Amino acid sequence: MSEDLNRERDGEAFVLRVEGLTRYFDVSPPWLNRVIERTGKRIVRAVDGVDFAIRKGETFSLVGESGCGKSTVARLISGLYEPSAGAMHFGRRGDSGEKLRVQMIFQDPYASLNPRWRVADIVAEPIRVYNLCPDAASRRRRVGELLEQVGLSASDGEKFPHEFSGGQRQRISIARALAGEPDFLVCDEPTSALDVSVQAQILNLMKDLQREYGLTYLFISHDLAVVYHISTTVGVMYLGRLVEWAEKKTLFSDPRHPYTRMLLAAIPDLGMSGKPRTPVAGEVPSPINPPPGCAFHPRCPFAEERCRREVPQMRSVGGRYVSCHGVEEGRIPDEDALVPMNGERQ
């Protein structure tokens, strides 16, 4: 797989290459309970062997339903969790060979800003940590610039986070992330807590900043329309594994993995007025006891014996990466034939 990646996307500057990234969480009851109740350890496989590569200047999005491990991937990459296994190879800053600077924007603009700090101190923290400004005066000037860049005013630095609305707080989070002069921004559902009109403002701002500074984004979201709007490349996760990833257009116009197809068929869309559509049958199983073989097989209309037994490997198929036995064996029919999955499962 990793050789495959290197060969196919060779010659391009990578910001990040991830190989077999894995993170398990131990959610066992305490030792004494396990002995008395004669139960074993319980392990959640939040992320289970994920491979992908992010090119410089692109927006790589991960989508999936809750519990699929997309936020865990974001936290692993930004270093908030240690991986249980696997490797992350970060690129270098420009030609200098300096380490890549990674910053993160979180989902909840209420919880991710310290309520006791003034906005100027919040935004200045990465500047202090990286020692980017020699003295307090230049630091203050820089904070003012950053606040103006995200559409606030320099005088807002004197205020506290509670004086701002959700959208303005998310602007403060972005200013803080930019303060560290990052190359790579990990954005975990940055607009999910916002209203649509404010979401549009934040997405526009993120695109403007990307163009201006050549930033690379890892964008985590469950909203496929937002992902379509902002991404260059999209990866779909299901129960801790990446099931398919490709260029945005390829993925949305011609999805191959049955799960990707179901997900795309399920979204309510403005253009869909009145049309009948195909809801995804069933629900996501627990990641504590994921189904053996391909984790999607209990919901998959094309599952066969091999899918129940053997974990599919990620393969390159026609300009995309898919992990599905069906796709590999060529027995997944073309899009239109997906009609048998109609109605809710009764």
Add this chain to the structure above:
Amino acid sequence: MNGMENNVAAPVADTAPALLEVRSLRVEFPTRRGTLVAVDDVSFSLRAGEILGVVGESGAGKSMTGTAIIGLLEPPGRIAGGEILLEGRRIDNLDYERMRRIRGKEIGAIFQDPLTSLNPLYTVGRQLVETIRTHLTMTEAQARRHALDMLKEVGIPAAEERIDHYPHQFSGGMRQRVVIALALCAGPKLVIADEPTTALDVSIQAQIITLLKRLCRDHGTAVMLVTHDMGVIAEAADRVAVMYAGRLVEIGPAQAVIRDAHHPYTRGLMGSIPTIGRDVERLEQIDGSMPRLDAIPPGCAFNPRCRQRFGRCEREKPSLIGQGDRAVACWLHEQGEGAS
């Protein structure tokens, strides 16, 4: 179904009398710093079997309107003006006991978070039976049979077994199905569904919307679907009402409003929603944010954010002006300029 008619997908005639009629509804919250108006002069009607979507951003007053209709406003919030009529009878001035009998029996409710709408200490069967027996004359055994039918109808697999399970034993999507069964079990004529899919995953959302739509068609139940998700509206609603800062700014058939919005706010809102397959470098942007309830600007509440405002917008409050089945509260349309 006991006591329920099966008027399958009967098209709603324009002449059908209104099931629910809201006239100049005003909801106020007295606070120490003055009175906040959460819902201001809202009027609309809902016909039997119709799904009316109510959209708006947080704080627009959409949930508050729904809460006022079912009579569950939290004090100090109160209905300060207007009337709510259900089948021609006023229900906004009923006492607690009489309203309690209407709630559940004639108006069902589905809330955003299925876990908080179910009692964690009782099995779902017991909660269904209790609701059924409160509103319908049935023996314990009949009620249980009816409960079982409802669970089957909302698509709970192995309902015979699941009826004796507790809410925590259900997944989020299944719990929301139970809540829908609970809302529909007494055969209400109207269901207020407040963000019924917001707490659910996209794939489950689709299942719930399809289910809700089908059940309401089958039972002839009208639904007031409160949501911030235009996709859900496009999918499910017959008509849509758009709210902004406590006021109704536009109302009309869902597809017409989505395709060709008249109010500048609705138009901006539609443009700001990213859509799959629509490639734009930047989304349309409405600058600023919705005013807080204590700082609603005079005149049209949207005027500081509106690109098409003129003198009159800052001075006078526009009211809903109808053109056929559509109505819009905007001075541009009063003069017939932007009207199509």
